[in-house]
Amino acid sequence: MLNIFAHLLKKFTSSLSFKLSFYAGLIMFLALLAFSYHSIFTHEQNLINRMIRGAVKDSGVIKAAIWNSMMTKDRELIRQILHAIVREQNIEEINLYDAKGRLRYTSSPNSARVAAESAVDPRIRGLLASHRVRHEISQDRKSLSVANPILNTDSCSTAKCHAHPSSEKLLGLLEVKLSLAGVNREISNSSRNTIIFAILLFLSISTISGLAVVFLVNPGIKKLQASAARMARGEYNPDRPTTGTDEMAELERAFDRMSREINDRTRQLEASRKMYKALFDDAPCYLTVVSKDYRIVRTNNAFRETFGEQVGKHCYAGYKGLTSKCVNCPVERTFIDGASHQSEEIWALDGKKAYVIVKTSPIFDELGQVAEVLEMSVDVTRLKRLQIELQKKEQEYRYLFENAPCYLTVVDRDFNIVQTNKLFDQDFGEHTGMKCFQVYKKQDFKCSNCPVEKTFVDGGTHHSDETWRRNGEATNIIVSTAPIRDDNGYITSVMEMCTNITEIKRLQSELAILGETIAGMSHTIKNILCGLQGGVYVVDSGLLRGKQDRVGLGWDMVKNNVEKISDLVKGILYASKGREPEYQEVDPGNLLQEICDLFESKAQSYGVELVRAFDSRLGKCLLDPTGIHSAVSNLVSNALEACGKGDSFRQQRIIVGGCIEAGRLFLQVSDNGAGMPLEVKEKLFNKFYSTKGGKGTGLGLVITRKVIEEHGGVIHVESAPGQGTTFTVEIPLKSIDTDGALKAVV
Amino acid sequence: MAKKVLIIDDEPDMVMFLSTLLEDNGYDIATAVDGEEGMEKVKSEKPDLISLDLLMPNKTGIKMYRELRKDPEVADIPVVMVTGFGKDDIPSMDFKKWIQERAIKAPEAYIEKPVDKAVLLDAVRKAIG
Numbered sequence: 001m002l003n004i005f006a007h008l009l010k011k012f013t014s015s016l017s018f019k020l021s022f023y024a025g026l027i028m029f030l031a032l033l034a035f036s037y038h039s040i041f042t043h044e045q046n047l048i049n050r051m052i053r054g055a056v057k058d059s060g061v062i063k064a065a066i067w068n069s070m071m072t073k074d075r076e077l078i079r080q081i082l083h084a085i086v087r088e089q090n091i092e093e094i095n096l097y098d099a100k101g102r103l104r105y106t107s108s109p110n111s112a113r114v115a116a117e118s119a120v121d122p123r124i125r126g127l128l129a130s131h132r133v134r135h136e137i138s139q140d141r142k143s144l145s146v147a148n149p150i151l152n153t154d155s156c157s158t159a160k161c162h163a164h165p166s167s168e169k170l171l172g173l174l175e176v177k178l179s180l181a182g183v184n185r186e187i188s189n190s191s192r193n194t195i196i197f198a199i200l201l202f203l204s205i206s207t208i209s210g211l212a213v214v215f216l217v218n219p220g221i222k223k224l225q226a227s228a229a230r231m232a233r234g235e236y237n238p239d240r241p242t243t244g245t246d247e248m249a250e251l252e253r254a255f256d257r258m259s260r261e262i263n264d265r266t267r268q269l270e271a272s273r274k275m276y277k278a279l280f281d282d283a284p285c286y287l288t289v290v291s292k293d294y295r296i297v298r299t300n301n302a303f304r305e306t307f308g309e310q311v312g313k314h315c316y317a318g319y320k321g322l323t324s325k326c327v328n329c330p331v332e333r334t335f336i337d338g339a340s341h342q343s344e345e346i347w348a349l350d351g352k353k354a355y356v357i358v359k360t361s362p363i364f365d366e367l368g369q370v371a372e373v374l375e376m377s378v379d380v381t382r383l384k385r386l387q388i389e390l391q392k393k394e395q396e397y398r399y400l401f402e403n404a405p406c407y408l409t410v411v412d413r414d415f416n417i418v419q420t421n422k423l424f425d426q427d428f429g430e431h432t433g434m435k436c437f438q439v440y441k442k443q444d445f446k447c448s449n450c451p452v453e454k455t456f457v458d459g460g461t462h463h464s465d466e467t468w469r470r471n472g473e474a475t476n477i478i479v480s481t482a483p484i485r486d487d488n489g490y491i492t493s494v495m496e497m498c499t500n501i502t503e504i505k506r507l508q509s510e511l512a513i514l515g516e517t518i519a520g521m522s523h524t525i526k527n528i529l530c531g532l533q534g535g536v537y538v539v540d541s542g543l544l545r546g547k548q549d550r551v552g553l554g555w556d557m558v559k560n561n562v563e564k565i566s567d568l569v570k571g572i573l574y575a576s577k578g579r580e581p582e583y584q585e586v587d588p589g590n591l592l593q594e595i596c597d598l599f600e601s602k603a604q605s606y607g608v609e610l611v612r613a614f615d616s617r618l619g620k621c622l623l624d625p626t627g628i629h630s631a632v633s634n635l636v637s638n639a640l641e642a643c644g645k646g647d648s649f650r651q652q653r654i655i656v657g658g659c660i661e662a663g664r665l666f667l668q669v670s671d672n673g674a675g676m677p678l679e680v681k682e683k684l685f686n687k688f689y690s691t692k693g694g695k696g697t698g699l700g701l702v703i704t705r706k707v708i709e710e711h712g713g714v715i716h717v718e719s720a721p722g723q724g725t726t727f728t729v730e731i732p733l734k735s736i737d738t739d740g741a742l743k744a745v746v
Numbered sequence: 747m748a749k750k751v752l753i754i755d756d757e758p759d760m761v762m763f764l765s766t767l768l769e770d771n772g773y774d775i776a777t778a779v780d781g782e783e784g785m786e787k788v789k790s791e792k793p794d795l796i797s798l799d800l801l802m803p804n805k806t807g808i809k810m811y812r813e814l815r816k817d818p819e820v821a822d823i824p825v826v827m828v829t830g831f832g833k834d835d836i837p838s839m840d841f842k843k844w845i846q847e848r849a850i851k852a853p854e855a856y857i858e859k860p861v862d863k864a865v866l867l868d869a870v871r872k873a874i875g
Contacts (some may be wrong), residue, residue, distance in 0.1 A: 044799050526830055527757065530860045534763025537863070541766050550766070 014222070017213035025206030029198050036194035039185060045734065047183045050632045051144055052135045054337035058085065059133070059148040062094065066174070071155070082107055089563055092143055093177040101125045118408065126302075128173055141184065142315040145177040178226035217314055220248040224255055231259050234266065286356075286377040289363065290315045290331050297372060305351070306676035315375065320347060334360040334373045345377075355384035411436050411452055438495060440468060440477075455481040455494045466498075476502045524568065531561035574706070581624030581710050583734065591628055592658050599636050606632050608643045608671075609651060610636075614658035621665060622734040627707035628667075632656075633667040633726045642673030642725055663733050670726035676719040684717060749874050750774040752793035754807070756786035764797055764828070764861070771867055781810035789819050794874045800829040800854075808844065815850050824854040824873035828861060845869065 012018055023521035048301035062085055069078040086107045094106035101120035112540050127147040128135055137148045150172040156164050164171055190260065195210045230236035234261050242252040280287055280300050287300040288310075294308050303310070315331065316322040330341035342359045358377045365371035392502070401408055402422045409629050420428075431439045436446055446453065453461035466477045477498050483491045538554030603610040636654065650672065657668040676684070685705050708715045713731035749775045753764045757835050765775040778784040788796065796814070800807035801842040807827070845852055855869035 523830055526859055530757070530763070530830075531759035533860050534759045534766075537763055538766045541770055545770075553762065554766075557762060563758065 017210045017218060020213045021206040021208075021210030025202040028205045032194075032198040032201055036191070036198065038189055040194065042186045043190060044183065046146065046187065048137070048180070051180070051183065052146065055135065055144060055146040055176050055178050056133055056148070058091065059146050059174050061085075061152060062176065062311035062640055063148060063174055066096075066150075067153075067155075090179065090182075091176055093175075095175040095177070097124050097173040097175065097430070097471060099128065099168065099172055101128055101173070104172070104401055114117075118555075124175075127175075131170060137489045138178070142180055143177050144180055145175055148174045148176070150174055181445050189741045190499075211697065216249070217666065220252065224252065227255060227259065231262060237263070283376075285379075286375075288315060288375045288377075290375055292335060292372075294325060294331065295434075320345075330358055330360040331373045331375055333657065334362050337371050338362045349379065350641055352381075354379055356383045358379065379429050404497075408502070409496045409498075411437060411494050411496055412493045413456060415446060415452065440466075440498065442469075451479055451481040452494045452496055455483050459483045459485075459491055472501075475500055476505045506702075525565075528561045528564045528568070531557055531564070533561075535561060568699075571703060574699075574703050581627055581707070583622045584624045584625055585620050586623050587616075587618055587620055588623065588628065588658055588660075588667065589614055589616040591623075591625060592616075592632065592656055592667070595629060595632050596638055596656055598633065599640065603640060603654065605654060606640055606644055608640060610655045611653060611655040613655050617658055621660070621710065623665075623731070624707070629712065631707040631729070632667060632669065633702040634704045638700065638727075639669055639671035639725070642671050642675070644673070660733070665729075665731045665733055667729040667731075670724065674723035675721040675723045675725055677721050681717060681719055748772055748774045750776060750791060750793055751795045751797060751870065752776045752778065752784070752787050753797045754778045754781070754787075754799075755799040756780055756801075757799070757867060758768070760799065760828075760835075760859075764866075767863060767866070768797075768870070773870070779780065781806060781813075783815060784810050788814065788823065793823060795854075795870060796823055796825045797828050797870075798825055811853070812848075812850065819834040821851070826855045826857055826866070826869050826873065827853045827858045828866075830859040 005359050017489075062082065064080045065085075068079065069075070082105070085091060086094055088151055090106070094105070094107040095103060098104050101124040104610055124147075128149065131149050131151070133146065133148050135144060137144050149170055152166065152168050154166075156171065227236050239563050242249050242256060246253075261477060280298075282302075283300055286303040286306065288296050288303055289298040294316065296313055296315055299307075299310060316325050316329075317470055320326065326345070328343055330343045333339075333341045340359065340361045341740050342357065345356045347354045347356050347359055356377050357380050358375060360376070361374045362370040363372040363374055404421055405423065407424040407427070409417050409424055412418050417432055417434055417439065420432060424431075428439055435442050435453065437445065437450075441447060447464075447466075448533050449464055451464045454460070454462045461480060461482050463481075464479045466479055468475045478501050480497045480499070482495045482497070484493045484495055535554045535557030538557060539551050539556075542550030542552075542554055547603050592612070592614050596610055596612050600610060636656065639654045643654065652671070652673060654669065654671045657666075657670075659666050682719040685701050699718065705715050708729050708731065711731045713729060715729075716728045717724035717725065718728075747752045751768050753761055753768070753775060754777070755761050755764070756779050761777050761779075765777060769775055776787055776793055778787045781835065784796075784798070798807045798811060806827070811827075814823070814825065835844070842852070842856070857866050857869060
């Protein structure tokens with residue numbers, strides 16, 4: 001009950017109407033009090049002054065009356081007059097003192113006082129000394145006394161009675177005491193009236209102002225309060241314009257404007273809130289809002305579809321299945337520094353390993369503190385797989401590039417080598433930054449038919465056959481180029497693939513030779529076969545017709561061709577297998593003589609001069625006589641054939657030469673016959689290559705070279721069509737040491 | 747009177763074989779070892795048929811055949827080409843093509859080595875009976 005009362009009181013005292021009326025009344029009250037005090041004080045002064053002036057006048061009158069009475073020496077009269085004055089004039093007391101200050105008369109009924117007062121009062125002595133009219137208000141403010149000195153006049157000094165000498169200036173003192181009771185009563189009444197008036201004024205002003213507030217101001221405030229409350233609930237809609245011109249109306253209008261502004265802002269805010277919510281909910285990645293204790297506060301649709309409802313659970317537990325916070329938690333870092341962080345994580349989605357990129361952003365509260373963290377997770381498994389695949393592929397391609405069995409270089413538009421593979425580095429060394437033609441061709445200018453340039457121009461692949469000279473040896477290279485484009489399809493560089501096809505070329509030409517060889521060989525065999533066939537027919541014919549000579553001729557044909565086959569087979573075996581030379585101590589001079597003897601008759605039948613330009617005693621050497629014999633015989637036989645084909649108007653000549661110089665045996669067979677064009681010269685030592693049609697096996701020179709090479713020697717040929725041919729053989733000689741082992745002659 | 751065949755071949759074995767074969771079959775025989783000698787023998791011997799080898803030294807069979815067909819005196823003598831090369835062996839030696847290109851009258855027969863006796867005799871008989 002008391003509480004309710006206290007509450008109501010508090011509510012009342014704190015209300016605007018109370019405050020306004022109370023303070024307005026109070027101010028009025030205090031002002032009235034101040035004004036009343038001032039007017040009462042002035043009024044009191046005026047009253048007292050008037051009394052003083054009255055008392056002074058009265059004391060003059062009394063003095064005059066006393067003086068007249070004294071002149072008539074009527075003491076009783078004086079006394080009656082004084083009594084009358086006391087009675088009539090509301091005078092409290094009249095006292096008369098002599099010059100010495102002794103009380104000589106008092107109107108006070110207490111006559112005993114006169115005697116007692118015979119002792120001089122020091123106050124009176126002071127009054128006497130001043131010689132002037134003085135007034136004084138008693139300490140209790142109940143009485144006013146006026147002291148009027150009685151001065152010596154001529155009449156007095158000359159009076160016959162008890163005349164005072166003229167030297168005596170002061171004769172006595174008249175003191176009139178007046179009561180202030182009336183004045184005090186008047187003042188008291190006046191004060192009381194003023195206070196009552198003030199209180200009434202205070203009450204009435206307070207009441208009027210209080211009522212004015214209650215009836216004029218409060219409804220407006222109440223309305224504003226209600227509107228504010230509705231506005232807070234978002235229900236306020238100021239549809240009617242406020243009328244009126246006073247301040248309250250102005251205030252309401254201001255309030256309406258404000259509320260319209262707030263409504264607009266609220267609508268905008270709501271629209272953007274909806275938009276962001278839609279963005280959040282429908283974002284194609286997992287979005288969660290995580291609180292400071294790592295609990296999920298909000299999730300988006302994609303997250304819920306995959307993980308279900310996880311709000312309230314710990315983020316690490318919810319969808320990562322962990323029991324404690326992740327080691328490198330980006331959420332934690334964002335909480336610490338308020339910045340965005342990113343991490344790559346591996347989750348188990350549907351039991352499969354999933355690569356997820358997690359990015360966090362802070363959500364600040366109104367104080368600027370990180371209140372929550374937005375965690376955005378994107379499943380990049382496919383991307384990651386592709387990336388891994390790409391890396392693998394790149395490695396594979398790099399491996400292929402590095403280990404390709406050809407020279408691979410990447411050159412830029414200025415023909416600078418940008419990249420090289422292992423084989424290139426191994427054979428050419430480090431040359432990145434140099435021009436391709438400097439490295440490959442050892443030249444300072446671009447090749448005339450550059451496939452790299454063509455690829456830069458048309459973007460196609462190009463090929464060219466090149467011949468490089470490295471360490472004096474010709475290398476056949478096939479160069480293929482392919483463009484390397486950037487993302488926009490612009491050709492930034494060209495890959496140059498140089499394949500060494502020297503061996504392939506060699507095999508290719510050998511294959512071609514083999515083809516020709518087989519054709520040649522089959523022709524040879526065919527010829528022999530024809531001979532055999534003919535021989536057999538002739539023998540048959542002879543036997544049938546009983547012609548013995550014909551049988552003999554036929555049989556010779558058969559034998560001849562069987563020998564040819566035998567030679568051919570031996571030759572083939574020698575040419576394809578070869579054999580270790582059977583060294584014997586022989587004089588090559590003797591060997592050359594034997595060969596020349598052998599061919600002498602045939603040379604004569606051909607009309608060819610066989611010149612023996614050697615000493616028949618050259619000295620003993622270690623040679624395989626059979627091998628050397630067949631090698632040189634082949635050369636002489638070829639020379640004879642060449643002379644047979646050559647210019648018949650010139651003396652055909654074969655010169656056979658030999659000498660030993662500086663531990664080397666030189667043998668030479670030269671003719672001035674037909675000579676050979678270059679293409680024949682190149683095929684000279686190929687197996688089964690023959691220019692002799694049915695008569696050659698195509699193995700002669702092959703065997704010759706084989707024998708020479710088995711001796712560790714070399715064979716050179718010089719030839720020009722129409723000029724003749726010269727074969728030169730050079731063999732380093734061996735000697736037999738004491739043990740009989742073979743040793744090279746130094 | 748027996749018909750005469752001129753055998754031109756650089757291989758003595760071949761000449762021996764062909765002459766024996768044709769002689770046994772009732773023909774008269776004349777021989778030559780190359781084109782040059784062959785042309786001389788054509789003029790001197792006036793053969794009824796020529797057996798001509800393609801590849802020979804001094805004057806090849808091809809050269810001789812062209813001369814033979816150009817010479818109106820002997821241009822009509824039937825020729826049997828006897829050759830060791832088939833048309834596939836060496837393309838540059840495709841004799842038939844060579845002849846077609848030059849619009850020269852083709853030989854009466856081609857016989858490839860090794861010679862089939864029956865084929866040769868048949869060709870010779872068809873040409874001169």
